[in-house]
Amino acid sequence: MNRWSKGESKKSATTFKFPLFDVVSDESDHYYVKSNQSSKDKKCFIDTNTCAYRTIMKEWKILEKHLPESIYVRTYESRMDLLRAVIVGAAGTPYHDGLFFFDIVFPSDYPNQPPKVRYLSRGYHMNPNLYINGYVCLSLVNTWSGTRVERWTPQKSTILQLLVSIQGLVLNARPYFNEPVRGTHIKDERWVKASLAYNEEVFILTCKTMLSYIRTPPKNFEGFVYQYFRERGEFILSVVDAYGHGNATAGHYHVNHPPSSRVHNSAQFQKNSKKMLVELRNAFKKLNNSGPKLNSSGPKLNNSSPKSKVVKENKPKSGWLHNIIGFFKFIFGLRDQKVLKGSDGVTGKVAVM
Numbered sequence: 001m002n003r004w005s006k007g008e009s010k011k012s013a014t015t016f017k018f019p020l021f022d023v024v025s026d027e028s029d030h031y032y033v034k035s036n037q038s039s040k041d042k043k044c045f046i047d048t049n050t051c052a053y054r055t056i057m058k059e060w061k062i063l064e065k066h067l068p069e070s071i072y073v074r075t076y077e078s079r080m081d082l083l084r085a086v087i088v089g090a091a092g093t094p095y096h097d098g099l100f101f102f103d104i105v106f107p108s109d110y111p112n113q114p115p116k117v118r119y120l121s122r123g124y125h126m127n128p129n130l131y132i133n134g135y136v137c138l139s140l141v142n143t144w145s146g147t148r149v150e151r152w153t154p155q156k157s158t159i160l161q162l163l164v165s166i167q168g169l170v171l172n173a174r175p176y177f178n179e180p181v182r183g184t185h186i187k188d189e190r191w192v193k194a195s196l197a198y199n200e201e202v203f204i205l206t207c208k209t210m211l212s213y214i215r216t217p218p219k220n221f222e223g224f225v226y227q228y229f230r231e232r233g234e235f236i237l238s239v240v241d242a243y244g245h246g247n248a249t250a251g252h253y254h255v256n257h258p259p260s261s262r263v264h265n266s267a268q269f270q271k272n273s274k275k276m277l278v279e280l281r282n283a284f285k286k287l288n289n290s291g292p293k294l295n296s297s298g299p300k301l302n303n304s305s306p307k308s309k310v311v312k313e314n315k316p317k318s319g320w321l322h323n324i325i326g327f328f329k330f331i332f333g334l335r336d337q338k339v340l341k342g343s344d345g346v347t348g349k350v351a352v353m
Contacts, residue, residue: 017227018072018223018224018227018228019072020063020064020067020069020071020072020073021060021063021064021067021072021073021074021075022073022074022075023074023075023076023077024074024075024076024077024220025076025077025078026076026219026220027076027078027079027082027219028219029218029219030076030079030082030084030103031103031118031120031134032081032082032103032104032105032116032118033079033082035081035082035105035116036081036105036107036108040108041108044081044108044109045079045080045081045106045108051109051110051111051112052081052106052107052108052109052110052111053080055110055111056080056081056106056110059158059159059160060075062158062159062160063159063160066160067160067163068164068167070087070088070090070167071085071086071087071088071163071164071167072085072086072221072224073085073163074220074221080106081105081106081108082103082104082105082106083103083104083105083106083115083159084101084102084103084104084218084220084221085101085102085104085163086099086100086101086102086218086221086224087099087100087101087102087163087166087167087171088100088228089171089206090167090168090171092173092251092252093171093172093173093175093251094173094175094199094200094202094203094206094250094251095126095171095175095202095203095206095251096203096206096239096251097206097210097232097235097236097239098206098207098209098210099209099210099213099225099228100119100166100171100209101119101120101213101218101221102117102118102119102120102136102163102166103117103118103120104116104117104118104159104162111154111155111157112154113152114140114141114142114152114157115141115159115162116141117136117138117141117162117166118134118135118136119131119134119135119136120134120218121133121134122208122209122212122213124205124208124209124212125205126175126201126202126205126206126209127170127171127175127178127202128175128176128178128179129170129175129178130170136166138162138165138166138170139151140152140157140161140162140165141162173251174186174195174199175198175199175202176191176194176195176198176199177191177195196249196250196264196265197266199249199250199251200250200265200266200268200269200272202250203243203250203251203269203273204269204272204273204276207240207276207279207280208276210229210236210280210283211279211280211283213225214226214229214283214286214287215283226287229283229284229287230284230287230288233280233284233287236280236284237277237280237281237284239253240273240276240277240280241273241277243265243269243270243273244270244271244273244274244277245270246265246270248265249264249265250265250269
């Protein structure tokens with residue numbers, strides 16, 4: 001099994017070199033770039049004695065140590081209040097192999113208030129919790145009602161918990177039932193059929209977002225997008241081809257276990273899949289002849305910056321980013337912080353809507 005989902009070769013799993021967590025210098029296309037611009041707000045992210053500064057540094061350490069291999073994060077040298085993440089859609093869902101980008105901003109009174117999250121939709125609406133205008137509806141960030149334990153808790157909640165919750169609870173196998181009014185009908189045959197039809201629509205939209213990101217990848221993720229689809233393209237094409245011939249249900253195709261007979265999917269889904277197959281094949285073909293270097297992850301830290309000087313003067317075997325975090329750990333006496341887990345062993349109870 002590969003780092004993303006079933007069916008990928010060991011070769012591509014070991015050649016992917018894009019770091020899970022890194023610090024970059026260009027935040028110009030970030031959705032929240034104009035946030036926290038008052039002198040008071042800026043001070044919260046510069047003054048090392050503020051709660052926001054200390055907490056964000058702890059968050060950096062958690063992300064560096066505990067990010068799963070399907071979530072990639074970039075923070076910014078001059079704007080530690082900003083963060084961008086990409087989540088790879090999981091196997092067994094209609095989002096499989098898709099890329100889903102989120103821009104995040106920390107408020108000046110973090111962690112007393114939750115971060116704000118924006119989904120980079122590229123104009124596609126494919127989940128009840130992710131609006132076409134980028135609004136993210138989630139109890140954990142207090143944009144949907146929920147019980148006390150489901151909402152943001154300053155002493156416990158983390159960015160890692162937020163990202164894993166989006167991947168597992170929002171981008172799930174049956175997103176149709178994320179809508180509260182539908183949740184009570186999850187076993188009703190009529191609603192189940194509607195859910196299957198919704199999954200077909202979602203997968204096609206997932207393919208369209210792939211094409212959009214190939215054309216214009218977000219800043220600092222250019223190398224990731226190009227390398228990801230170069231390595232994953234063959235598998236994606238095989239899946240779309242299977243959908244187009246009615247050999248798999250949307251979200252449920254595994255190259256090592258193809259179905260023995262045709263399964264039910266709609267004629268429209270087959271037609272749309274065949275169209276996507278042509279468009280994706282052409283896009284992947286162009287990637288083989290263009291794009292940035294495979295290890296390109298965007299602009300790096302300025303060599304003259306204070307953070308880069310810390311890296312240069314204290315360069316460890318484990319990498320420069322480890323040194324930055326080690327430096328602040330030494331200054332503040334930070335202790336190791338474990339990822340909070342709930343009864344499910346993952347992220348604790350967090351309501352989807």
